[in-house]
């Protein structure tokens with residue numbers, strides 16, 4: 412088993428909240444990992460449009476509920492120094508969406524998502540955002556170093572069901588944007604990484620979810636020898 416791996420912040424959202432067996436396989440036996448389905452092209456386009464819309468302004472000028480900072484870096488690769496928990500060493504490495512310089516000289520980490528600004532999104536993406544904050548504060552020697560990170564959160568774009576056609580074929584899909592704060596605590600993040608490590612260092616993948624239809628299907632196919 413690999414005892415020194417690179418963990419991607421984005422896998423700490425969907426992949427982690429899903430099946431731990433798949434999570435284990437994707438890091439310890441990636442050749443057997445389930446295929447990664449490509450994100451529909453529309454989402455990166457919306458993300459890019461959001462980044463452009465927020466590029467040169469202090470976010471709080473739009474609304475006081477948004478962070479008092481402006482973007483200084485976007486889509487940049489970062490990597491942490493090695494982290495060791497319970498004898499298991501790993502690094503964290505990935506691309507953040509945007510980093511803000513705050514009016515008070517501290518820094519913020521922002522991710523753009525097309526989603527509802529509800530508790531579910533908050534829970535889903537919190538660890539991904541915390542991972543970026545951790546890496547920026549504990550960077551590898553060649554990686555971007557920014558400290559302190561005072562704010563982390565999401566800018567969510569929530570499309571409405573209203574499509575306006577002004578001059579066909581041009582049209583506008585209306586929507587609303589929200590700021591969702593996700594407080595960062597290094598202590599809590601490392602505690603969470605302890606849970607991740609506890610799964611990754613298992614000698615074998617965790618048992619499958621007995622209710623997962625895909626696993627039942629795979630089992631059946633093996634049985635029938637199709």
Ligand code: SF4
Pocket residue numbers: 430431432433619620621623624625626
């Ligand atoms: S239980 Fe489902 S999600 Fe988990 S490993 Fe099996 S197929 Fe994948």
